[in-house]
Amino acid sequence: MTELLTLAASTATGLPLGITEGGSWLLRNAWLIPFLPGLSFVGILFFGKRMPRGGSELGVAFVGLAFVLSLLTAAAWIDHRDNFEGEEVHRAVAVAVAEHGGESAEGHADEGESAEGHVPGHPSLGVHNTVTWFEMNDVAFTVGTLVDGPAVMMLVVVTLVSLLVHVYSTEYVAGDRRYTHFFAFLSLFSASMLLLVVSENTLQLLVSWELVGVCSFVLIGHWWEEKPNSDAALKAFLTNRVGDIGLIIGVAILFFTVGSALPGQFGSFSIAETNALAGTGQLSHTALVVASCCLMAAVMSKSGQFLLHTWLPDAMAGPTPVSALIHAATMVVAGVFMIARMYGVFFEGFSIGGSSINLMALIGGITTLIGACLAFVQRDIKKVLAYSTISQLGYMVMALGVGAWTAALFHLFTHAFFKACLFLGAGSAAHAVHSFDMKSDMGGLRKVMPHTYRTFVIGSIALAGLPPLAGFWSKDEIFVGTGGWGLFGGTGGNGAYTFMLVMGVTTAALTAAYMTRCVYLTFFGEFRGHGTPHESGPRIVVPLWILAGLAIVAGFGNLPKGLPLVPESLQERFGHFVEPVASYFPGISHGTPSWSLATASTLVVLSGIAVAGWYYFVKVEAASKAAGESLTELPDGLTTKYPLARMGHTFLVQKYYLDHLYTDVIAGGTKGPVAAAAYKIDQDVIDGVVNAAGENAVKAGNLVYHRFDQLVVDGIVNNSGRASSGAGGELRKIQTGKVQDYAAILFASAMVLAGVLIVIV
Amino acid sequence: MTVPAALQGLDPLTGGDVVVAQNIAFGILSVVMVVAALRMVTTRNVVHAALYLVIVLAGAAGIFILLGAEFVGVTQVLVYIGAIVVLFLFGIMLTRGALGEDEEANTEKRRMATLVGVLVLVVTGGAVLDSFGDTAVNRSAPSLTAEIGDTIFSQYIVPFEAVSVLLLAALIGAIVVARTD
Amino acid sequence: MLLNQFLLLAAALFAIGVYGVLARRNGVLVLMSIELILNAVNINLVAFSAVRETVDGEIFALFIIAVAAAEVGVGLAMVLLLYRNRRSIDLTEIDLLRG
Structure with missing residues (x-):
């Protein structure tokens, strides 16, 4: 059973992939985890309507089971990571160090004890289990699972958030006319994401990627009777299609590129093989660059990165639990996870090891900034959170772009908890006031909704990144990973990305400020809506508290190395268990944490909170008292006083005019004019040419007539003029507008040309 | 242009019985097909045209089998005759009476179409005769x-x-x- | 059998198809004539395939059959739309492109 898989046919004889078919039963049968929600989907679809609770009990039960299974799998992985002793492991790891160790040994050298990954006997072999789907031309197309650190982490996060969302939904969408349908697709959504997470090859990844897209379409458009909702669903779907083209092309390029490095095969979809070959430099760099760019397009659309992010705020049209699921654990992190999974390809393709700014880091950096700016001008509480998600995803992509792989995954991990907490809290508040508009229908909710208020504030602080909550640790790790900080102890890393560090820190201040605004508008001041809101029931509050608790403690999973008062065995646990130390993973370098950087970023966050807090809690509060009503902004604020600020505000409200660019300029610009141009060409150009030819000939004739002696050329000129004019008239008759006449001309001229060709050749 | 060589295709009776039978089958099929095709494009009754189309398509299936392409022949019957023609009949049914029977009013159009059709036939036929001479089809076994x-x-x-x-x-x-x- | 006899049969069918496309005013009949043209091409492909004793030509013929099915589907849908909008499927009446 224990067999080390190598690329037997590879040019580098026996290049070890760092994967095994051994390991415990749970790790080998991880397919059960996506299978359970999938089963639940089928069950709800066929039997849901007949069940006493409309099928929701089935969904909760199966996803709960999947969650338990994921926890067990995680425990099994923790054991496997340190204690797995396969028969040939020692030899294989030794080979790996000898052959490919150059760069990775160097990369891990500065880590002290964590270089253990390359010491024989401490392997982190991904557990690989495949069956052949079909075979052609000696290439076996497989389906299967590749279970390693990132996959296990995602399994736990996805099943946990999904379970909580399922529970929450039983109350939130209670009484909905498509209650059963909603739960069916919630289950399918979770199943597709789980399948994506354990995918062993890119083809399977592509399939589950598309499944996630379809489910999001269905769920965003859950209340499709209202036009904006179905529009939003379509927008999400179509924007994702743009990126999916990139994914398909990228996957195809990688398939054939890998094939060219494997004698006797024309391609391979295997992720482990692709990464291992890319990591050892056996694949063409050009191909990797192109493939990385194509895959990046897919990430941009799925993970809402700049330029293709516009669908994400609109996707708020879906029910709030769906938004929480989309933003916290499933859809949008699929792109980030894909980068993490194919990191060998991206690492080589974008030359992340070097210090020059690459496409991925740049896109991430821009996204994180623009997302944070946009969050300031939203009235809708869910849209604030949506732009915040875009901004945080930008962080993750940026972190991956600068080589801080572990930091990105850790941020994904913590973000899942506090963002789910915030979304569900926003849903709870909106459920109470029957609106999402912070300015007109919320305010003062802290008195009537204490639980929602407290969890929301905890989530906000975690998002803003104040110690010791979860967001602080992961954010700090990303800053460290940029390697752009040289004050009082450099940070190392893969190079000095100072520009990215500046972008990240600026965003941290903005994040703190807009979350302060959001909290003030929702929970402080006086209630501005109608009716009497009251706290939600236990099925909403309990998930909120669970998530809030995780938002507090999740950050302790990866305490930085060298933190005093903490035993060494508790430091960098997350990085130790999640980061693969195998030859299908590139050798990345880790920065060393810096006290000065952590202090500086905390001060920045505090100043962001202070500025926004001063504006809202002091100035606006005072103005409200003076005006005798609950205001949401100062009557004589910056935007009313300074035209430049107002312009900036409008620019933000219009979302940088990107939607106008897409719908009016690009779509409208191609649709209308093509039809118009075809008609115009027919009308003006063809007719014009014919008529103008006639007229000009007449004119020319007249010119000649006057210029020269009319006795000599009179007759000829008149005749030629008349002939041209007549020819124009005759040619005009060809434009009958009847398809068949045109077809006749087409066939006849084609045949005449063919005949000429035959005679000549 | 070696016209006689092409016409020889119908009468080399020297190749044994099988070749004779194949040539006879081809002769019958081709005559039926061309006649049916001509009737199809000239008949005034649209339903009759669809039935003539069936004859042409069945003839083509026969030609495929004659050429040893059994699978294509069977697919031709299944897809074309089984599905596409039925689709046509539905189309005819749904647009019944859409057109008056005044086709002959448009003689000018027919003259043009005849001209183009003959041109197509002459050029492609000429090209074929010019290029392939007396290449024989002697497939050893059906595909x-x-x-x-x-x-x-x-x-x-x-x-x-x-x-x-x-x-x-x-x-x-x-x-x-x-x-x- | 000679290759030419098949090619000439195909040429004849092709020419008849072209005549049908150009001369008939009924949209459905034009579509049928297009099928005739496609069949002529199929006969050519299969004949060449038989001469070369490979299956490539036959596979292309199969592809053409599939594409023809798609073409008929969309074509008939368009004719139906035409009929619904104008109560007529006379192609000579559709002349919005007239110069």
């Missing part, structure tokens, strides 16, 4: 369906997938175009 399957799913897998996507797109397109709303 195997298994071989076709293997080739489609290995060498031609990408076009195959493209065609399947095209069919899906056409399906959706047809529904979108023809729906009533």
Whole structure:
């Protein structure tokens, strides 16, 4: 059973992939985890309507089971990571160090004890289990699972958030006319994401990627009777299609590129093989660059990165639990996870090891900034959170772009908890006031909704990144990973990305400020809506508290190395268990944490909170008292006083005019004019040419007539003029507008040309 | 242009009985097909035209079998005669009476079409006769369906997938175009 | 059998198809004539395939059959739309492109 898989046919004889078919039963049968929600989907679809609770009990039960299974799998992985002793492991790891160790040994050298990954006997072999789907031309197309650190982490996060969302939904969408349908697709959504997470090859990844897209379409458009909702669903779907083209092309390029490095095969979809070959430099760099760019397009659309992010705020049209699921654990992190999974390809393709700014880091950096700016001008509480998600995803992509792989995954991990907490809290508040508009229908909710208020504030602080909550640790790790900080102890890393560090820190201040605004508008001041809101029931509050608790403690999973008062065995646990130390993973370098950087970023966050807090809690509060009503902004604020600020505000409200660019300029610009141009060409150009030819000939004739002696050329000129004019008239008759006449001309001229060709050749 | 060589195709009776039988079969099939095709494009009754189309398509299936391409022949019968013609009959049924029987009013158009058709026949026929002379079709054995399957799913897998996507797109397109709303 | 006899038969069918496309005013009949043209091409492909004793030509013929099915589907949908909008499928009446 224990067999080390190598690329037997590879040019580098026996290049070890760092994967095994051994390991415990749970790790080998991880397919059960996506299978359970999938089963639940089928069950709800066929039997849901007949069940006493409309099928929701089935969904909760199966996803709960999947969650338990994921926890067990995680425990099994923790054991496997340190204690797995396969028969040939020692030899294989030794080979790996000898052959490919150059760069990775160097990369891990500065880590002290964590270089253990390359010491024989401490392997982190991904557990690989495949069956052949079909075979052609000696290439076996497989389906299967590749279970390693990132996959296990995602399994736990996805099943946990999904379970909580399922529970929450039983109350939130209670009484909905498509209650059963909603739960069916919630289950399918979770199943597709789980399948994506354990995918062993890119083809399977592509399939589950598309499944996630379809489910999001269905769920965003859950209340499709209202036009904006179905529009939003379509927008999400179509924007994702743009990126999916990139994914398909990228996957195809990688398939054939890998094939060219494997004698006797024309391609391979295997992720482990692709990464291992890319990591050892056996694949063409050009191909990797192109493939990385194509895959990046897919990430941009799925993970809402700049330029293709516009669908994400609109996707708020879906029910709030769906938004929480989309933003916290499933859809949008699929792109980030894909980068993490194919990191060998991206690492080589974008030359992340070097210090020059690459496409991925740049896109991430821009996204994180623009997302944070946009969050300031939203009235809708869910849209604030949506732009915040875009901004945080930008962080993750940026972190991956600068080589801080572990930091990105850790941020994904913590973000899942506090963002789910915030979304569900926003849903709870909106459920109470029957609106999402912070300015007109919320305010003062802290008195009537204490639980929602407290969890929301905890989530906000975690998002803003104040110690010791979860967001602080992961954010700090990303800053460290940029390697752009040289004050009082450099940070190392893969190079000095100072520009990215500046972008990240600026965003941290903005994040703190807009979350302060959001909290003030929702929970402080006086209630501005109608009716009497009251706290939600236990099925909403309990998930909120669970998530809030995780938002507090999740950050302790990866305490930085060298933190005093903490035993060494508790430091960098997350990085130790999640980061693969195998030859299908590139050798990345880790920065060393810096006290000065952590202090500086905390001060920045505090100043962001202070500025926004001063504006809202002091100035606006005072103005409200003076005006005798609950205001949401100062009557004589910056935007009313300074035209430049107002312009900036409008620019933000219009979302940088990107939607106008897409719908009016690009779509409208191609649709209308093509039809118009075809008609115009027919009308003006063809007719014009014919008529103008006639007229000009007449004119020319007249010119000649006057210029020269009319006795000599009179007759000829008149005749030629008349002939041209007549020819124009005759040619005009060809434009009958009847398809068949045109077809006749087409066939006849084609045949005449063919005949000429035959005679000549 | 070696016209006699082409006409010889119908009468080399020297190749044994099989060749004779094949040539006779080809002669019958081709005459039937050409006549049916001519009737199809000239008849005034649209339903009759569809039935003439069936004859031409069945003849083509016969030609395929004559050429040793059994699978294509069977597919021709299944898809063309079984499905496409039925589709045509539905189309005719749904647009019944849409056109008056005043076809002969348009003699000018017919003259043009005849001209182009003859031109096409002369040029393509000339090109064929000029190029292939007396190349013979002597297939040793009918092509195997298994071989076709293997080739489609290995060498031609990408076009195959493209065609399947095209069919899906056409399906959706047809529904979108023809729906009533 | 000679290759030419098949090619000439195909040429004849092709020419008849072209005549049908150009001369008939009924949209459905035009579509049928297009099928005639496609069949002529199929006969050519299969004949060449038989001469070369490979299956490539036959596979292309199969592809053409599939594409023809798609073409008929969309074509008939368009004719139906035409009929619904104008109560007529006379192609000579459709002349919005007239110069």
